[in-house]
Structures are given as C-alpha cells and as structure tokens.
Amino acid sequence: MDNGARQRQTYEDVVRHREAPFVVQRPPLFSPAAAAQDEANPRGAFGHFAQIMLPLEYTGWVDECRAHTSTCYLGDWTSLNKILVRGPQALEFLSWLGMNDLTRFALGQVKHHVQLDGNGWIASEGVLCRLGEEEFLYTAGSGDWLVWQFSQDRWDAEVEDVSPDRFIFGVQGPASLFALEKAVGAGLRDIAFNRSREAEIEGMPVRVLRTGISGELGYEVHGRSADANEVWSAIADAGAEFGIRRLGLRSQPVQHIEAGIATNGLDYLPSAILTPGAPRQFRRGEIGGSFAPTAVSDYFRKPSELGWGRRGATASHEFLGRDAVVADSAEGGGRKLMGLVWNVEDVASVLTSVLGEAEIPDQMELPRQPGPSFDQVLAAGRPVGVSSGRTLSAGLRSMISLCVIDAEHAAAGTAVTVLWGRPGTPQREIRATVTELPFKPDHRRLDVGNLSAG
Incomplete structure (x- = not known):
C-alpha cells in the first residue's frame, strides 16, 4: 500500500470511528509527510490540528515564530478539509453558498469564500480555487457545512472530500519565493497574489498558490499525499541556503494574529455547530x-x-x-x-x-x-x-x-x-x-x- 492509499484508509477509519476511544478503535492520523517531518522533530512531541497530529516544534517556538518576517518557513496545513466541487452548476452552487462575488473568477484564481447561515452568522469560511471551467477546490478548517448544504437541494454537480488525498504545505516569508523557485527549478514570478498554477517538484506535480496568511509574501503548495514526504524534503533542502525553518504546530497560529486575521474555530465559532452540517474538526477541547x-x-x-x-x-x-x-x-x-x-x-x-x-x-x-x-x-x-x-x-x-x-x-x-x-x-x-x-x-x-x- 503506497503512502496516498494508506493516508486515505486511516482518514476514513478516523471519520468512521471518531467517537471511539483513541488508538484502540480510532487510529492516530499523521501527516502524509510524517516520515520526512520526523527527521527534524528532535522532541518527538505532537499536537492535534483537526484530525491530524503534527510536530509541536522543530527548532523552538521563538525561532519558528519569527521566520515569516526574517527568512521563511515550511509549515503543514494538510489538516484543512479539501472539498472538490465540479459540474455544470458548481459555480452556481458556490455563488449561492458564499457572499463573495464569483462572476469574475478566472482559472487558477483564489478567492476568500465566506459562507453564512440564514441569520447572517458565519457558518464556514475558507479559500476557493478555480481549477477548471467546472471544477473548484474549497479548503477550510471544515467543509462539512458546504457538503451538507449541497445535499439539501438538487444541483447538476457533485462534491467529493479529497482531504486525505492531497497535502497542503505553506511557505511564507521574504525568502519564500527563492526557496520555492529553487525547489521547482523554474521561475514563479508570474503568479500574482491570489493566483495559482501547476508546477513540478522533483518531477512530481504540484499546484503553487500565492497566498498571504502570514501578512508576508507567501505561497501554498498542493499535491498528492503519495508525494508528500518527497516534496516536503525537497522544499526543506532547497530553502536551507535561505534560512528556511520548519514550522511546528505550536507556532502556526501566531502569524494570523500579527496579520489581523480572525481564525474560524479559534477566534470565533462557526454557527454551523448548531446544524446537521456541524464541523467534525471542532469537536475537541x-x-x-x-x-x-x-x-x-x-x-x-x-x-x-x-x-x-x-x-x-x-x-x-x-x-x-x-x-x-x-x-x-x-x-x-x-x-x-x-x-x-x-x-x-x-x-x-x-x-x-x-x-x-x-x-x-x-x-x-x-x-x-x-x-x-x-x-x-x-x-x-x-x-x-x-x-x-x-x-x-x-x-x-x-x-x-x-x-x-x-x-x-x-x-x-x-x-x-x-x-x-x-x-x-x-x-x-x-x-x-x-x-x-x-x-x-x-x-x-x-x-x-x-x-x-x-
């Protein structure tokens, strides 16, 4: 069984047995890049980001918390839900579900997608990327509200939870462009803010998105879970000369506050928790x-x-x-x-x-x-x-x-x-x-x- 298939099987077991006791009936779920990350995790300590367990620290939280303003970091956001929406009415459905205007939505473009309930409370919010004429990827702390709302009506489209099949790595900071260009082996300066395109790292297909969760120059790299270890290592190696730091879970949320970004599930709760579309990711603590x-x-x-x-x-x-x-x-x-x-x-x-x-x-x-x-x-x-x-x-x-x-x-x-x-x-x-x-x-x-x- 390859890395990608193993990740999906464990993910499905966790979702199916999410109320069961930890480890005994519900297996621990690690990042698909866990093997590569473990090599730089001297403390061997982990914490939960949604359903996935990630290393808490690599070099220490003070060092890691400053990387996005001094050099750059490599962090793991694979824990985010990833929901594919595709079909003739995919755009119509997403336009109805979110308050943001999607009439001018170019291929490869990235938009903030804010989803409300009938009372105007925020039920979910995340990033929506247009992959094709009729194909979109929604990444967020939870995609359960989207999936549930889709099921309440008939749309000429389909939704698919591809969360275990894809990784999301963040590379943010002043040196992020140099680290990624070296990893890709080609220029990435054509990618404007909130735009994306396909590329390759060590011959493996990825999509590079220019985003800004740190308030600094930054990117996301999306790819297949089966390739996660190799891509993580390639970016870490390429970024070494630029002072890249691996970002542990302990330091991940700091940049959001510095950048003035309120995070769903941390700085407010989604109103979806009162509905059948309640997010599975916010059930702990x-x-x-x-x-x-x-x-x-x-x-x-x-x-x-x-x-x-x-x-x-x-x-x-x-x-x-x-x-x-x-x-x-x-x-x-x-x-x-x-x-x-x-x-x-x-x-x-x-x-x-x-x-x-x-x-x-x-x-x-x-x-x-x-x-x-x-x-x-x-x-x-x-x-x-x-x-x-x-x-x-x-x-x-x-x-x-x-x-x-x-x-x-x-x-x-x-x-x-x-x-x-x-x-x-x-x-x-x-x-x-x-x-x-x-x-x-x-x-x-x-x-x-x-x-x-x-």
Missing part, C-alpha cells in the same frame, strides 16, 4: 477565557464584525444569508475587529505569579493557547468587547490579541482592560491599548518582478 456567554451564539460573528460586511452588503447576487447581511449593514454601528496590545507589567505579573505568595491566576500558555479562548474586555468596568487569540509575538516583542469591540471604543489608542482568568478562578485585570490591524505592515502583495535574494 474546552473553551477558555474569562468571557461568560449568555448563549452559544455569543461566540458567533457576523461579517461586519470581522471587516467583511461591505462585500456582502454590496453584492448583487443572491446568496444564503443575504437579507440578514443587508439589514445588518443598514443598521450601521455595531462592533469592529481591532487589535489589543497588552500592558507588559500586567502580563509579567501573571507570568511570574507562580513565584510569589499571592493566589495564582490561570497561566498564559506560550506563545498562545492552542484552542479557542475568549476574554472579556472592559472600559470603566463595563463590558465593551471580547478578546481572542492572545499571543506572545516574539517578532513584535509584545503580548497581542484580536478584539471585537463596540464602535465607540474602537479608536486606536483607547485604553481598556482585559479580564484575565476563567470565572471562578483568581482573576486579574490587564491594561491594554486598542490598535489598528494588522499589527505589522502588510507585504502580501509585494511586487516580486525584480526581487533578489542578494
């Missing part, structure tokens, strides 16, 4: 933080709260949740996604509390908590927002987070406090300052025409 919701919908977000509202409100096509988005836009105001920079002294008092005599509050996992966590944000003692994604940025030398905050407190420079610690535990108020997003300059659309490694 507890929600942390001081925020005490009155209903599960308090964890949901509307497009307007994440800066995506204008897309839906001005779209001319019909899509699920359109009326709710238009109504929300007409009301105006509401909450806004901003950043928070946490006070150094207050953060240090939490980190050093285990050395003192006072009650010990919840500790801050570094660089950030692996699962979803939400903290109450206060102004003059009154709740005004919700913080998420609390992250120690080694690059920015700051503790930062995202915050969905009331419009009247959303101006950059506004002083607020974050309530730290779960309800029922010793809590601390940590001073913070509201700031614009992203936390660092956006280099995703860098002109690479004359870019030189020297």
Whole structure:
C-alpha cells in the first residue's frame, strides 16, 4: 500500500470511528509527510490540528515564530478539509453558498469564500480555487457545512472530500519565493497574489498558490499525499541556503494574529455547530477565557464584525444569508475587529505569579493557547468587547490579541482592560491599548518582478 492509499484508509477509519476511544478503535492520523517531518522533530512531541497530529516544534517556538518576517518557513496545513466541487452548476452552487462575488473568477484564481447561515452568522469560511471551467477546490478548517448544504437541494454537480488525498504545505516569508523557485527549478514570478498554477517538484506535480496568511509574501503548495514526504524534503533542502525553518504546530497560529486575521474555530465559532452540517474538526477541547456567554451564539460573528460586511452588503447576487447581511449593514454601528496590545507589567505579573505568595491566576500558555479562548474586555468596568487569540509575538516583542469591540471604543489608542482568568478562578485585570490591524505592515502583495535574494 503506497503512502496516498494508506493516508486515505486511516482518514476514513478516523471519520468512521471518531467517537471511539483513541488508538484502540480510532487510529492516530499523521501527516502524509510524517516520515520526512520526523527527521527534524528532535522532541518527538505532537499536537492535534483537526484530525491530524503534527510536530509541536522543530527548532523552538521563538525561532519558528519569527521566520515569516526574517527568512521563511515550511509549515503543514494538510489538516484543512479539501472539498472538490465540479459540474455544470458548481459555480452556481458556490455563488449561492458564499457572499463573495464569483462572476469574475478566472482559472487558477483564489478567492476568500465566506459562507453564512440564514441569520447572517458565519457558518464556514475558507479559500476557493478555480481549477477548471467546472471544477473548484474549497479548503477550510471544515467543509462539512458546504457538503451538507449541497445535499439539501438538487444541483447538476457533485462534491467529493479529497482531504486525505492531497497535502497542503505553506511557505511564507521574504525568502519564500527563492526557496520555492529553487525547489521547482523554474521561475514563479508570474503568479500574482491570489493566483495559482501547476508546477513540478522533483518531477512530481504540484499546484503553487500565492497566498498571504502570514501578512508576508507567501505561497501554498498542493499535491498528492503519495508525494508528500518527497516534496516536503525537497522544499526543506532547497530553502536551507535561505534560512528556511520548519514550522511546528505550536507556532502556526501566531502569524494570523500579527496579520489581523480572525481564525474560524479559534477566534470565533462557526454557527454551523448548531446544524446537521456541524464541523467534525471542532469537536475537541474546552473553551477558555474569562468571557461568560449568555448563549452559544455569543461566540458567533457576523461579517461586519470581522471587516467583511461591505462585500456582502454590496453584492448583487443572491446568496444564503443575504437579507440578514443587508439589514445588518443598514443598521450601521455595531462592533469592529481591532487589535489589543497588552500592558507588559500586567502580563509579567501573571507570568511570574507562580513565584510569589499571592493566589495564582490561570497561566498564559506560550506563545498562545492552542484552542479557542475568549476574554472579556472592559472600559470603566463595563463590558465593551471580547478578546481572542492572545499571543506572545516574539517578532513584535509584545503580548497581542484580536478584539471585537463596540464602535465607540474602537479608536486606536483607547485604553481598556482585559479580564484575565476563567470565572471562578483568581482573576486579574490587564491594561491594554486598542490598535489598528494588522499589527505589522502588510507585504502580501509585494511586487516580486525584480526581487533578489542578494
């Protein structure tokens, strides 16, 4: 059995027995590049990204967290669901399901696909790539909402879960282009931002997408699971002279916060969890933080709260949740996604509390908590927002987070406090300052025409 067939068989076993005890009836699922990754995993520690177990660290989280701004990294996003949609009505279905305009969708183009429920809450969101005239690939934390919605009507199209059959590797950072061009053995400067095309690495077919999850120049490499070990090793070897770092699971989410990107399942919960289209990927772990919701919908977000509202409100096509988005836009105001920079002294008092005599509050996992966590944000003692994604940025030398905050407190420079610690535990108020997003300059659309490694 080859690597690709083994990956699909294990994936299907995990999905079929997802409620069964770990290992005994439900086998562990590793990346299809696990053999190549293990060679550089000295600690032998793993963590879960959705259903797949990935190495936590390679060289150490501080080193890895800075790679996307100093050199580049090689990271594994194979855990993302990958759903093929193809057929005469594939584009019509995807246009109805997502609020983004797909009328001008070129071959090889990549688009952010935001999918809502009937109330206008975000049910799923991810990246949609046009592979052919009637063929599209949706990659996201979960594709279950898409699959379920497709089953609710008759479309002249088909969907297929190809998650175990394909890998997704991220190569992000200033040197990412040089590392990939060496691995491919050809130029890649014709790939504009949010575009893709086919290429080869060591004779193996791949698709290279120019994306920007780090807020820096960056790419994704998609290919067959059967080739994952060889492609991973080839990129790592090619990037060595450019200072490439392998990115462990512990460091993967840091860049999203620095870039001001709210991540589904971490910084908000998808409304699909209340439906038969509930995502399988978000079934593990507890929600942390001081925020005490009155209903599960308090964890949901509307497009307007994440800066995506204008897309839906001005779209001319019909899509699920359109009326709710238009109504929300007409009301105006509401909450806004901003950043928070946490006070150094207050953060240090939490980190050093285990050395003192006072009650010990919840500790801050570094660089950030692996699962979803939400903290109450206060102004003059009154709740005004919700913080998420609390992250120690080694690059920015700051503790930062995202915050969905009331419009009247959303101006950059506004002083607020974050309530730290779960309800029922010793809590601390940590001073913070509201700031614009992203936390660092956006280099995703860098002109690479004359870019030189020297």
